[in-house]
Amino acid sequence: MSEAKKDDRLLSVFASERREDTIAMIIAFILAAIVVVFFK
Amino acid sequence: MNNQKSIAGLLIGGGLVLYAIILKIGYLNDVLKYLGQAKTIDVHSGVALWVGMLVLLIGILNFIVPVGKFKHDSIVRAPAPGIGIIILLCILNRYYLEPIFKIWGKALQPALGFDFATIFGFNYILLGILIGILWVNIIKIPAWMLPGVKTGRLILKMGIITLGAMYSITELRYMGSLSITMVFAFVMGTVFFVLWFGKIFKTEKPLTGVLASGLGVCGVSAAVAVAPVVKARGIDMAYSIGMLLLVGVVGLFVFPPVGKAVGMNEIQFGAWAGTGLLNSAQVAAAALVFDPHTIETLKVAEIFNITRVLILPLIVIVLALWFAKGEAAENVEKLNVGKILIDKFPIFVIGFIFMFTLMSVGFFTPKGFELHGKNWYNVTPSEKKQLKKEELAKIKDFVDSGAVTSPMVKEALEKLLVDKQITSTTQADYVLKAQDFTKDKELKKLFKDADKKVHGKPITIEIMREYMLWFFAYGLIALGMQITWQTMKQAGGKAAVIGAITGFLKAFLAFWVCLYLLKETI
Incomplete structure (x- = not known):
């Protein structure tokens, strides 16, 4: 296991990086949608 | 942490709510006014209040029911106190520390001869990482705070996805073809050079990736944007940022005297600074040092700098593919490289590209607004935008005098006299061009106004x-909290060598190209 992969577990609260990416996308787009709905 | 009752969340949440109340009552108005942050009170008290209440509620629950009892405790209840602390540090960083450094930079300018805060890049990005580093090494990270610190990368990714909305394809339309070609060649050249160099030096891939982006595109922000794509650790970021700032500062002091010595004109120097220097602030500073009286050099430098920044989305994709390919190569037992590439590609980059696409098609743009060049316009008629009677009279005299020889400019000014305000972005361009037909400073200012x-x-x-600024401020503090003195001792030298050699080569090549190939136009 590479250093980066070992560090991975210390760097995230999520079990996998893909899950972290997905959650980041969901939150970012929900926030963007709120902006469009209420301020556009 | 698990199966323990904790009072941390309760105290930190309470502290944030208390801070929001103090802000709302107005106890800190004078301080914030002095720091130039009076306008931010609503936003930052809002953030403190909402995050504070959330952390407080979770804190109460954590105090009553041990963390770890419920299924999603590790991602919901456990991080709350740490999140609260980092938000507090973000507030301290963005609304107190960064403005203080700005004030100090200006105050010391007469003595030092330069604004150290701008030159050395003491903004919230650098300060955030420094806060994190100091915290982990001096105060240490207690167990209750650790899950919160681990949310840093998630938030940083959210920042990068949101960063996609700061770019638009329409901006690229207004860049000169030469600036695009030259900048593209230099950015790509530098990125691939660093990747190749990293391979020769056997540098770890995350460090190489961050350095490639930072040295190729625009310094610290580019390095930050690429960090999660290449799975960079805090320590990779710290070294890259340190290196980028150092190379940039050296360049800043070397560029203007060299440019003067070889007799570069404004366009040549502007293009050289905009291509060869790394950091946006340093580009502007070098252009102003070279030519403090007119802003011609600055304008050219900024065109090159903006073009470079606009290439960032492409670099993010290139480095994501490069990193995923490397990861795929590690798994030699699996034969389908294409599939592994898809598996390893950081999907939040797709979010970034999607956000960029939404911005480019005008999804976030309200009616009446238009992005033209690097400025946003709203040309819908309103009294506030109209020129005063005496201003219009001055323009009328100017038009009547016959000084304007361009029919397009004349037409734009005549329309301005009728409508009393600019009504289209094309008209705005011609009104600005009208400055070329007069030497009267007041009139020039009038057109600009x-x-x-x-x-x-x-x-x-x-x-x-x-949103983006908050995400970055948060993510970088958390990232800094993963850098201990020990890890700093372990790594280092290679970043310095790669940074110094690449920085020098790029500046040197850009110098020759600008001096011998660039003529009067861009």
Whole structure:
């Protein structure tokens, strides 16, 4: 296991990086949608 | 942490709510006014209040029921106290520390001869990482705070996805073909050079990736944007940022005297600074040092700098593919490289590209607003945007005098006299061009003001930018908290060698290209 992969577990609260990416996308787009709905 | 009752969340949440109340009552108004942050009170008290209440509620629950009892405790209840602390540090960083450094930089400018805060890049990005580093090494990270610190990378990714909304394809339309070609060649050249160099030096891939982006595109922000793509650790970021700032500062002091010595003109020097220097602030500073009286050099340098920044989305994709390919190569037992590439590609980059696409098709742009060049315009008629009677009279005299030889400029000014304000972005361009037909400073300012009156950034973009700044401020503090003295001792030298050699080569090549190939136009 590479250093980066070992560090991975210390760097995230999520079990996998893909899950972290997905959650980041969901939150970012929900926030963007709120902006469009209420301020556009 | 698990199966323990904790009072941390309760105290930190309470502290944030208390801070929001103190802000709302107005106890800190004078301090914030002095720091130039009076306008931010609403936003930052809002963040403190909402995050504070959330952390407080979870804190109460954590105090009553041990963390770890419920299924999603590790991602919901456990991080709350740490999140609260980092938000507090973000507030300290963005609304107190960064403005203080700005003030100090200006105050010491007469003595030092330069604004150290701008030159050395003491902004919230650098300060955030420094806060994190100091915290982990001096105060240490207690167990209750660790899960919160681990949310840093998630938030940083959210920042990068949101960053996608700060770019638009329309901006690229207004860049000169030469600046695009030259900048593209230099950015790509530098990125691939660093990747190759990293391979020769056997540098770890995350460090190489961050350095490639930072040295190729625009310094610290590019390095930050690429960090999660190449799975960079805090220590990779710290070294890259340190290196980028150092190379940039050396360049800043070397560029202007060299440019003067070889007799570069404004366009040559502007292009050289905009291509060869790394950091946006340093580009502007070098251009102003070279030519403090007119802003011609600055304008050219900024065109090159902006073009370079606009290539960032492409670099993010290139480095994501490069990193995923490397990861795929590690798994030699699996034969389908294409599939592994898809598996390893950081999907949040797709979010970034999607956000960029949404911005480019005008999804975030409210009616009446238009992005033209690098400015936002709102040309819908309104009294506020109209010029005063005496201003219009001055323009009328100027038009009647026959000084304007361009029919397009004349037509734009005549339309301005009728409508009392600029009504289209094309007209704005011609009104600005009218400056070339007069030497009267007041009149020149009048044309600029007429243009400025129809400038206006949409609130949607402002909010998205605010989101992004918070995400970056948060992510970088958390990232800094993963850098201990020990890890710093272990790594280092290679970043310095790669940075110094690449920085020098890029500046040197750009110098020759600008001096011998660039003529009067861009």
